[in-house]
Amino acid sequence: MKLKNKIIGLISAAAIVTTFTSCDDEFSEIGSDVIGDVNFTDEVYSMQPLAYTTKLEKVQTSGLQGYQLGVYDDPVYGLSTYSILSQIQPTVDNPTFGRNAQVTSVYLNLPYQSTVIGTAQNSDNETLTDYKLDSVYGSMPIKLSVYKSDYFLKDFQVDSEDGMVYYDNDIGQTLDRNAVEDSLLVMVESFEPSGNEVTITVPDGDDEGTAPDISRVSPRLRVQLPADYFQQTILAKEGSAELSNANNFRNYFRGLYLKAEPRNGAGTLMYFNMSQADITVLYSFEELDASDLDGDGDTTDYVLKDKELKFRFSNNIINEIEKTPKLAIPEGDKETGDEKLFVKGGSGGIATVKLFNETITKEDGTTVSELDYIREQQWLINEASLKLYVDQSIVNGGESEPERLYVFNLETGNVLADYGFDLSLNLNNDEDPVNSLLNHLGRISRGSDNAGDYYKINLTQHLIRVLEGLDENSPIGISVSQNVNITNRVKALPSSGAEDFRIPFTSVVAHEGTVIYGNTTAVPEEKQLKLEILYTKAR
Known part of the structure; x- marks a missing residue:
């Protein structure tokens, strides 16, 4: 395939030379010949990388930026x-509860990711807010159980200065499930998320009286916990060593386990920012009525006041x-590559690509490595890209297909050079990340039937830096x-037993999966995974 416009190629070449001032001499020489009588042509070089599936045995699921709860049924x-x-952890150490304190209600609150889409006034002239839920996948109920855990989670690993790392399959393996x-x-036998605004009771403010106030908050998973349990385990421990500091409390109240289970083989998956989650203990206590709040003329009696103690999910x-697999992810062939690449979030699989x-x-x-051969040609690289074709015989398409793929250095876990060069990068707009980094990590290209056709990954800057020796030719994930x-x-x-490596956090919390073609002879020529290099050369 020829480039349609040679002028565009020259402009691209000039831009590359300007950007990379540390280029090797062989690349700089071509740029200097543009002024002379040298003719240029635009060409395409197509190469087949080695590509195979790397099946993951387990992935780190501690220290994440967000967590998931629920059930997702991937069609593949x-x-x-x-x-x-x-x-x-209590929001205050060594709390005091007051005279004759009694727990009145306890709620677990996990706010959904949501956006306001409008407001309206009700018949009482109150403002009601309409929300749209984000990061909630599915519409079927789940079974939800909340346990008090007695397993102590350590902060540090033995004989290591690193923080403790926990994996997705630790419970039941390295962690005692009974504990x-x-x-x-x-x-809750049948729990379904709701996008409705939630009305909650909060302690009375400074406006009037002693009655609790009513507040409206964004949609959330809200489950009532037993008041008598928190009366015994928290309020009854006022002044004790157990509530005096964070370490003592974590050893005393070792945690909560929120267990999801499918109902009728299905469910809904919810994504939470756990820094916004809490357990709210609302309790009443007796306070001297020195200001005669009850209006009985007696300032020596006691009135009931309400207060709350919050617990944060932390540390x-x-x-x-x-997993209950429908399609088992196979071990990849590292020597000859794979016909199909199985890419699945969580502890699923990634594709490994070696250029x-x-x-x-x-x-x-004479023979020479492909890398050295390209270096010898002194090409000016205009574009380098991978096309990853979806195997539509396995993947049905539609909303269950992942909209984006992510590319990274498998040896370091870092992004590639093209990530920083993509002017469509929009780190300040997490409300619409699907439309960020479109030049480097293109969105899935869909056909008229909405089925995914291919993903296009731009690796131009990465290729240039590898050719110039600025970056290693490391495997790409x-x-x-x-x-x-x-x-x-x-x-x-990896399930192969090799050493652990780094993968993107965003891959761990991605619940979707796809199957893309590799480049063995069993793959149709037009669907094979190839790196296409568009370049300008002198002739």
Whole structure:
């Protein structure tokens, strides 16, 4: 394929030379010849990288930026069930509760990701807010159980200065499930998320009287917990060592386990920012009525006042992922590559791509590596891109297909050079990350039937830096992504038993999956995974 406009190629070449002032001499020489009588042509070089599936045994699910709870049924890969084990912490140390304090209600609150879409006035002239839920997938109920955990989550690993890392399959393996499910606090047989505004009771403000106030808040998972349990375990411990500081409390009240289970083989998956979650204990106590709030003329009696104590989900939080696979992810062939690449979020799979694996025989009969061959050509690289075609015989298409893929250096977990060069990068707009980084990590291209056709990944700057020796020719990882703006990394362990490596956080919380073609002879020529290099050369 020829470039349609040679002028565009020259402009691109000039831009590359200007941007990379540290280019090797062989690249600079071509730029200097543009002024002379040298003719230029635009060409395409197509190379086949080695590509195979890397199946993941487990992934780090502690220390994340967000956590999931619920059930997701992927049409390709099957059922995944997400539960949360977390330590909690009072917002104040050594709290005092007052005279004859009694718990009146306790609620677990996990706000959904939501946006305001409008307001309206009701018959009482109150303002009601309409919300749209984000990051809620599915519409079927789940079974939800809340347990008091008696398993102590350590902060540090033995013989290591690193913080403790927990994985998606630790519960039941390295963590004692019986201790995690120590005491059942409440069970909701059929829970469904709602996008409605929530009305809650809060302690009375400074306006008037002693009656609790009513407040309206954004949609949230809100489950009532047993008041008598928190009366015994919290209020009855006033002044004790257990409530005196964070470490003592974590050893005393070791955490909560939010266990999700499917109903009739289905459910709904919800994504939460756990820094916004809490447990609110509302309690009443007796206070001297020195200001005669009850209006009885007596300032020596006592009146009931309401107050609340909040607990935050903090320190160690773990997402458990239990899988009931419909399609098992196979081990990849690292020697010859795979016909199909199985890419699934969580502890699923990623695609590994290795560039420049061929040996080139030159006209004089000598051989050279593909990388050195391209270096010798002194091409000006205009564009380099991968096209990853979806295997539509397996993937049905539609909303269950991941909209974005993520590319990273498999040896470091870092993004590639093209990430920073993409002017469409919009880190300040997390409300619409699906439209960020479109030049580097293109959105899925869909046909008229809404089925995914291919993903186009631009690797121009990465290729130039590898050719110039500025970056190593490291293997590239390809994963699904929920938010390409996030570059945080977590640990993953491949099922092959090799050492752990870093993958994007956004891949761990991505619940979707797809299957893309590799480049073996079994793949149709037009669907094979190739790196296409558009370049300008002198002739």
